């Protein structure tokens with residue numbers, strides 16, 4: 001019976017089936033008339049039959065009552081009755097405690113019975129009730145066997161419980177681990193689990209995307225993303241994890257499959273097995289490459305000029321502080337040099353910003369080439385560069401350096417096929433002489449730079465106290481020029497151009513005048529460079545052309561026909577978009593024949609190897625506009641361009657005419673110019689003729705026309721008209737420069 005019971009226990013995984021089997025075994029093999037198993041409710045108030053075999057229905061009715069009576073209300077095992085807590089009654093007719101039960105037992109022919117408690121843990125779970133028709137069935141040996149049987153059932157119940165608990169735990173675990181896996185696969189952060197050897201056990205989806213290796217490629221091996229030089233660090237981290245340490249956001253570098261390095265924050269934690277031993281480590285990575293780049297970029301923005309890669313004002317200011325204290329200790333000087341490009345605006349306007357930027361970059365490279373490594377070069381923005389010359393033994397040493405810098409900047413620049421010539425103006429202030437702090441020194445340097453500009457560009461100047469005055473005047477001039485166009489403060493004077501042979505006035509040159517609200521008339525030599533720098537020359541130039549054409553039209557209507565009109569052009573105007581087209585429109589609007597317009601250009605514009613300038617000049621020529629070369633002899637005086645652009649006339653500069661009768665050198669130049677022009681088929685116009693002797697010389701050598709005080713100063717339009725009609729003696733025009 002015991003063997004069969006144990007086999008049943010092993011066989012069954014289900015409690016109910018086991019109970020039924022056991023009841024059958026007891027009846028069939030144990031020689032009992034009835035066997036049943038009851039289940040006691042937790043607190044012992046209730047009892048029900050779970051399984052039975054050979055049961056008499058009348059008896060079954062009283063079983064709960066019977067069982068409860070024997071074990072009633074007792075949760076704890078009634079160990080007092082028998083050693084195993086069983087209740088044995090070998091004289092059922094006499095021994096059963098309850099009268100009603102006793103009656104039923106008797107009627108069913110029960111001689112003896114035994115009730116064996118079944119335990120779950122320390123509580124009674126139920127009972128195994130066995131009934132025999134004979135008295136004294138439950139002898140000592142029998143009880144021992146049956147108690148063992150009950151013990152086996154108890155054991156089975158506990159095993160069932162354990163199994164159930166284990167299953168539940170397993171389910172729970174499965175659920176948790178499924179949740180965790182889902183979380184790890186869903187997170188955008190790479191999560192990796194390594195064993196203590198460093199081999200990858202888990203590699204999530206984010207690890208695939210961020211590092212580039214698939215899970216399959218990564219599993220079972222050392223992580224592929226550790227750069228060679230970081231292997232040591234990796235193993236140190238692993239060792240630290242082995243001893244139970246966690247990392248909380250340590251900055252590391254890891255390699256992507258494509259070789260790119262990633263900056264990351266690493267978080268690690270040890271993973272323990274059930275016994276609490278560290279088994280693996282989990283690592284979580286945050287890619288901070290972009291943030292780091294952005295941080296560095298911001299740092300860079302704060303200190304570096306994006307275009308040229310030079311430092312900016314902030315960086316220079318910081319370096320100044322360091323260099324100043326070093327210079328003081330070493331008893332050396334520092335020089336702060338502010339460099340401003342002279343014609344940058346016209347390059348920008350003419351060639352566009354992209355080429356303008358390119359020029360700035362090339363300027364930066366040239367500055368680097370001609371300065372020492374110890375010097376600090378920065379760009380302030382626009383076309384301004386600030387240089388700190390360090391470790392100067394004597395302030396005078398800067399002269400050589402400034403010469404070198406300005407020299408380097410006047411060498412032509414090549415911008416995508418365009419050759420561009422610029423120059424620079426430079427102001428220099430000394431530490432500690434001109435200022436002990438950066439701001440003071442910078443202000444002085446700035447003042448000096450403006451003074452250099454005023455001196456006529458391509459120059460450097462040292463700071464002197466009185467410069468401030470000049471600067472204010474210049475700023476004021478710039479402002480008043482800006483308002484002048486609206487306030488009609490500009491007007492034109494006209495100077496006659498006289499045919500040397502006939503003495504007839506053939507044309508005029510329009511000369512710009514500006515009346516300053518406080519300072520009165522200002523000579524064009526002083527304000528035109530300012531207008532060019534500020535960009536004002538473009539609208540102003542257009543106004544001049546329009547005004548001159550309007551006047552020419554008025555004169556014609558008044559009967560002064562055939563007068564030519566010479567108009568001076570600033571190089572900036574020629575760089576303008578569609579200058580030729582605008583000129584044509586102005587001529588058309590006034591009905592003026594293009595052959596009457598004479599555009600005066602200086603030599604520098606012809607040196608420009610620029611496609612647009614070239615095109616504009618040729619278009620003007622084709623329209624029939626005449627081109628005059630102004631101030632001949634003062635510039636490069638290269639003749640190749642005279643042919644190339646088919647210049648119509650050459651204006652011999654006043655400086656040669658002035659001493660033509662006393663200086664053989666000037667006389668030779670004037671002579672050579674006239675002859676050269678003749679051979680090229682060009683006309684010559686002499687400027688600044690003041691004396692009859694000068695005129696005689698020019699006439700003798702075949703000069704075509706002249707301008708000058710000998711005939712007339714530049715005049716207002718009405719006065720000019722009177723002069724042409726023959727009555728100029730009474731006139732009192734404004735004399736420039738007097």
Ligand code: C2E
Nearest residue numbers: 511512524525544568569570688689690707708709714736
């Ligand atoms: P420029 O084109 O060489 O003009 C001739 C200058 O010589 C004028 O000075 C004129 O008044 C002066 N002049 C004429 N005859 C004599 C003389 O017999 N003796 C002396 N000592 N001087 C004489 P201004 O009007 O002061 O103009 C100076 C310069 O300003 C001009 O030189 C020209 O380069 C520029 N300028 C004048 N008007 C304009 C203009 O409308 N547009 C542009 N872009 N530049 C202009």
Ligand code: CA
Nearest residue numbers: 509568600630
């Ligand atoms: Ca002129």
Ligand code: CA
Nearest residue numbers: 630631651687
């Ligand atoms: Ca001139």
